[in-house]
Structures are given as C-alpha cells and as structure tokens.
Amino acid sequence: MEISGAELFVKALKEEQVEILFGYPGGQAIDLFDALYGQNEIEVILPRHEQGLIHAADGYARSTGKTGVCLVTSGPGATNLVTGIATANYDSVPLVCFTGQVATSLIGNDAFQEVDIVGITRNICKYSVTVRDRKDLGEIIKKAFYIARTGKPGVVVVDLPKDIQRALGEDTYPETVALRGYKPGSTAHEGQIKKAIGVLAQAKRPLLLIGGGVNIAQGQKEMKQLVESIGMPVVTTIMGKGAIPTDHPLYIGNIGIHGSYAANRAISDCDVLLSIGTRFNDRITGKTETFAKDITLIHIDIDPASISRNVKVDIPIVADAKKAIELLLKKTSRLDCRDWLSEIAGWKEAYPLKRKSEGLTPQGILEQINHSFQNSIVVTDVGQNQLWTTQFLELDENRMMLTSGGLGTMGYGFPAALGAKLGNPDKDVIAICGDGGMQMNLQEMATAVVQELPVIICIFNNGYLGNVRQWQQLFYQKHYSSTCLRYRKQCEAQCSNPGSSCPPYIPDFIKLAESYGASGIRVTRSEEIEAAFQAARRNRSVPTVIEFMIAPEENVLPIVPPGSPLTEMIMDSEMEEVFL
Numbered sequence: 097m098e099i100s101g102a103e104l105f106v107k108a109l110k111e112e113q114v115e116i117l118f119g120y121p122g123g124q125a126i127d128l129f130d131a132l133y134g135q136n137e138i139e140v141i142l143p144r145h146e147q148g149l150i151h152a153a154d155g156y157a158r159s160t161g162k163t164g165v166c167l168v169t170s171g172p173g174a175t176n177l178v179t180g181i182a183t184a185n186y187d188s189v190p191l192v193c194f195t196g197q198v199a200t201s202l203i204g205n206d207a208f209q210e211v212d213i214v215g216i217t218r219n220i221c222k223y224s225v226t227v228r229d230r231k232d233l234g235e236i237i238k239k240a241f242y243i244a245r246t247g248k249p250g251v252v253v254v255d256l257p258k259d260i261q262r263a264l265g266e267d268t269y270p271e272t273v274a275l276r277g278y279k280p281g282s283t284a285h286e287g288q289i290k291k292a293i294g295v296l297a298q299a300k301r302p303l304l305l306i307g308g309g310v311n312i313a314q315g316q317k318e319m320k321q322l323v324e325s326i327g328m329p330v331v332t333t334i335m336g337k338g339a340i341p342t343d344h345p346l347y348i349g350n351i352g353i354h355g356s357y358a359a360n361r362a363i364s365d366c367d368v369l370l371s372i373g374t375r376f377n378d379r380i381t382g383k384t385e386t387f388a389k390d391i392t393l394i395h396i397d398i399d400p401a402s403i404s405r406n407v408k409v410d411i412p413i414v415a416d417a418k419k420a421i422e423l424l425l426k427k428t429s430r431l432d433c434r435d436w437l438s439e440i441a442g443w444k445e446a447y448p449l450k451r452k453s454e455g456l457t458p459q460g461i462l463e464q465i466n467h468s469f470q471n472s473i474v475v476t477d478v479g480q481n482q483l484w485t486t487q488f489l490e491l492d493e494n495r496m497m498l499t500s501g502g503l504g505t506m507g508y509g510f511p512a513a514l515g516a517k518l519g520n521p522d523k524d525v526i527a528i529c530g531d532g533g534m535q536m537n538l539q540e541m542a543t544a545v546v547q548e549l550p551v552i553i554c555i556f557n558n559g560y561l562g563n564v565r566q567w568q569q570l571f572y573q574k575h576y577s578s579t580c581l582r583y584r585k586q587c588e589a590q591c592s593n594p595g596s597s598c599p600p601y602i603p604d605f606i607k608l609a610e611s612y613g614a615s616g617i618r619v620t621r622s623e624e625i626e627a628a629f630q631a632a633r634r635n636r637s638v639p640t641v642i643e644f645m646i647a648p649e650e651n652v653l654p655i656v657p658p659g660s661p662l663t664e665m666i667m668d669s670e671m672e673e674v675f676l
Contacts, residue, residue, distance in 0.1 A: 098264040102131035108237040118153040122169020124196030127261040144539040148511035150180025155512030160519040169196040171209030182220040186502025190249040192240045199259040222250030230263040238273045247280025248399045284415035292394045299368035301436045308335025309373020315418030331359040335501040338491035352380040353656040354483045357447035360662040370394045373417040375402040386661035396420045456622045458484040464625045466490045472524040473516045477509030477533035480562040483652040507536030517549045531557040541612040544639040551639045552632045594648040609641040616641045
C-alpha cells in the first residue's frame with residue numbers, strides 16, 4: 097500500500113509511542129499538520145513561539161525520560177528552534193525536531209522561507225539530516241529516534257522537504273535500525289573499574305563528584321546505594337544535584353563559582369576524586385589550571401570526548417553512568433573517612449550558605465517551597481533565580497529540578513515548566529524566573545491558559561538583570577550598564593543607586609497575567625509567602641503568577657571571582673574576600 101510521506105511521518109510517531117508533539121504550523125509543514133488532523137493518539141500542543149515550543153518539549157523530555165518531539169515549518173520557524181536545540185543538546189536531552197523545508201528542486205535557490213537548517217544546526221546537535229528521497233523517510237525517522245535517545249542523549253534534526261511530504265511510497269516503518277560506527281551504551285571496562293577501586297582504597301581524603309550524567313542515566317537509586325556502601329563524601333554539579341537526596345549526611349553541596357565553601361574546599365583538598373557524568377566545564381572548575389592538579393582523578397563518562405578535554409584524567413572510564421555505578425556497587429568496600437568527614441563537617445558549620453532571617457528574600461521563598469511542595473517539579477530560568485534555587489532547593493526522589501545548565505538560556509524556565517506539567521499532570525510544577533528572563537517567553541502564558549495548566553510561576557522581581565548587575569557591582573565599579581529594567585529616557589545616564597524614586601516597573605505582571613486569563617498575586621512581605629502559595633494551589637485549571645518584590649541589590653553568595661581558583665571565594669554581604 098502506498099501512502100504519502102506525511103502519512104508515514106504520523107505512522108512513525110505512533111510507532112515510536114509519541115504521546116505529545118509540540119508543533120507550530122507553516123506553509124512548508126502544512127501537509128504534516130494535515131496528516132495529524134483528526135487522529136487521537138498524538139496530542140498536538142500549539143505554543144505561541146517556536147523557542148517556547150522547543151523549551152516546552154525539553155521540559156517534557158527531562159521530566160519524563162521520554163523523547164521530546166517538535167514540528168515546525170521552514171525558514172524562521174526552523175531558526176527559531178536554534179537556541180532550544182543548543183540548550184537541550186548541551187544538557188543531553190533527547191529531542192527529535194522535524195522542520196519543514198522547501199521542495200528539493202528549490203533547495204539552494206533562495207526560495208521563500210528557505211534556510212539550510214542542517215548546516216545551521218550541525219555543530220549544536222547530535223545529528224541533522226535532510227530527507228531527499230521518499231524511500232528513505234521511514235529509516236531516517238527511525239534512526240533519528242534511536243540516535244536521540246541512546247548513548248549520550250541529544251538532539252536530532254530531520255529536515256522534511258515539501259515534495260517528500262507529499263510523495264507516495266511504501267507504508268512500512270522499520271522495527272530496528274543499525275548504524276555503522278555507532279555503538280552506544282557501552283559497559284564500563286572491568287579492568288579500569290578494578291584500577292579505580294584500588295586507588296580509592298588507598299585514599300585518605302576521597303571525594304565523589306556527581307554530574308548530570310547520573311540523573312540522565314536515571315541512576316539515582318544506585319547512586320545512593322553506592323554512597324552509603326562506601327561511606328564517601330559527595331559533592332555535585334548543578335546538573336548533578338538531586339542524584340542523591342540533598343539532606344543525606346554524606347552530601348556536602350554544589351561545587352563551582354556559586355558552590356558552597358565546604359564543597360569547594362573539599363574538592364580542592366581531596367586526594368582522590370571519583371567523578372561520574374560531568375565534563376568539568378569552567379563554571380565548576382574556576383581557574384582550570386589550578387583545578388584538581390595534585391589529586392588522582394577518576395573520570396567516568398559515556399562521552400569519550402569529555403574525558404581529559406578540560407582537566408587531565410588519571411583513570412578514564414567510558415561508560416553509561418548507571419552501568420558503571422552498578423559495577424562499582426558490586427566491587428567496592430567501605431572506606432574509612434571518619435577524620436576527613438569530621439574536617440568537612442567543620443567547614444560546613446563555620447561557613448554555611450547564608451540564610452537571611454528578615455525581609456522578603458529568595459532564600460525564604462525557596463524554604464517555603466521546600467516546606468509546601470514535596471511532590472513537585474521545580475523549573476528554573478537562568479540568572480540569580482537559578483543560582484539561589486540550586487543553593488537552597490532541597491531535592492529527593494519526590495522533588496525534581498530542571499534547569500538550563502550548559503548553555504544557560506534565559507527564557508527557558510517558563511515554557512519548560514509547561515512541558516513538565518504536560519508530562520506530569522499529577523505533580524505540582526513551579527517555574528522560578530527573574531523579571532528579565534520571564535519577559536523572554538511570556539507569550540506562553542496563552543499556552544498555559546488554553547491548555548489549562550495550573551503551573552505556579554514565581555517571578556523574583558528586583559528590577560534588574562540581576563546576575564550581570566551583581567558582576568557589575570563586584571567587578572566593574574558598580575557600572576550598571578544596560579542592566580536596569582526600570583530605566584526610562586529621563587533617568588540619569590549613569591545611575592547606580594536604585595531607590596524609591598525610580599520609575600514604575602514595566603510591565604505590571606499581575607495585570608499582564610490577568611489579561612491572559614491567568615491569576616496574579618504580588619508579594620511584598622515575607623509574611624505573605626505561604627498564603628500566596630496556598631492561593632496558587634487552589635487554582636486547578638489556570639496558571640498563577642506570584643510576583644515577589646525582592647531587594648534590587650540582593651546578591652548570590654558565595655562567588656568565585658572570574659579567572660580565580662575555587663580556593664578564592666567572596667563569602668558574604670560585606671564582600672569580604674576570604675582566601676582559604
């Protein structure tokens with residue numbers, strides 16, 4: 097039986113058990129949308145912008161473990177996906193993105209809404225391809241899903257010319273696929289595991305560093321078992337946070353430029369570091385030349401290109417994180433870390449993360465979330481809101497955090513939260529955004545309302561692009577260049593003194609939410625936090641915006657100055673520099 101390419105496309109999605117597709121139609125994708133019309137197995141979600149669309153698919157994929165699927169038209173529809181493709185790919189999120197394309201006879205002729213999306217995305221995704229022959233369509237889609245979800249997960253772009261969508265061909269969709277040279281899912285080399293265990297057994301100050309690879313491999317349960325089996329202290333990257341419960345007695349905290357004193361001190365003073373599922377980017381190493389230079393480093397990662405790329409590794413192990421942890425569990429024995437743990441406990445007690453006890457603070461808001469939302473998914477945007485959340489949000493098997501860790505994409509949080517809610521309708525979903533990032537994709541308020549998604553959107557409103565402003569305050573003589581969101585033309589050209597006389601904020605987030613049909617609450621005092629969350633929870637079919645009016649110059653501390661090693665941190669609000 098012969099069917100059109102568009103009909104085979106829909107058949108393929110059903111074979112891949114796609115339940116939700118995030119799509120935005122256009123002239124070069126209209127046949128695909130027509131083929132989707134009237135079927136009941138795949139729910140098509142229409143966000144209001146392609147960037148919001150792909151972030152929603154990203155949030156759906158991260159929170160469910162399934163592959164997110166996008167469908168957009170050619171040209172601007174495709175290019176509007178680009179930031180989301182890079183965002184997801186940096187964090188190893190499995191997405192398959194279908195883009196409409198002009199007919200094959202027009203490709204390369206500067207046709208209307210033609211772009212070379214394969215060329216544009218080649219360096220920011222795992223694989224991208226244009227289908228040029230109808231007979232290859234089924235196999236290419238099968239390969240796309242296989243590549244996206246296996247090995248180190250990532251993004252695959254499939255470009256579908258209009259004539260391929262309309263051409264008739266066989267209705268068969270392959271059950272399996274084989275790719276020469278692509279052998280994902282490798283098991284850890286037992287000899288290297290044995291070597292690593294031998295080094296750990298001799299260590300006086302061992303430390304375990306957990307990266308996002310453990311969460312991606314869904315190895316949290318095994319990770320906790322391993323930690324408790326060997327009794328070794330643990331630190332995490334931002335993406336690795338939650339791989340073991342944050343209240344676990346062996347958990348120290350996050351490392352990195354906004355890591356805790358004790359965590360940064362531990363990774364600087366350990367003698368053997370066992371790292372699983374992180375690529376050691378500069379945000380966690382500080383000055384790379386000084387990071388872990390006198391220790392024995394064991395690095396487990398599924399991507400061989402990540403090993404020894406940023407820091408020199410002594411024992412490399414290429415493996416899926418979960419499989420490696422399972423092997424370690426079978427072969428390791430308990431280590432004697434009593435003196436080392438006692439030393440770390442002293443650092444934690446002497447230099448805890450700062451928690452202000454008075455006023456409306458991000459810390460106070462997050463503590464209320466910890467108290468009120470046990471079964472929840474918290475999605476951050478990027479900026480100070482993200483950093484405070486990674487410092488103070490408590491995570492366990494019931495509470496998950498999603499964030500753009502690798503690319504650091506402002507505008508990610510709100511639409512990703514919508515995707516998470518679509519994938520997890522029984523969980524509370526909370527988006528934490530800054531006032532700057534919220535305005536990058538706030539059009540998705542319409543999506544949340546029409547889809548009846550009761551997401552709680554917390555806006556930390558300080559009137560600034562806060563993270564950049566903080567750097568300007570600390571390292572650029574308080575030159576608040578282009579970071580004040582209250583700025584009007586009548587303001588002084590050079591202003592570093594926000595105060596009560598500043599112009600009114602634009603927009604009024606409460607009125608904006610209400611204009612979409614959502615609910616809005618403004619909170620100005622700490623005593624109002626709990627009541628605001630309780631009111632938001634009563635909204636079961638519409639989103640609620642809670643605008644928290646926080647201090648304009650609230651800072652995220654501690655911070656490692658740019659270009660400095662982790663052993664140099666600015667610790668508190670007096671900006672007193674502490675050298676360890």
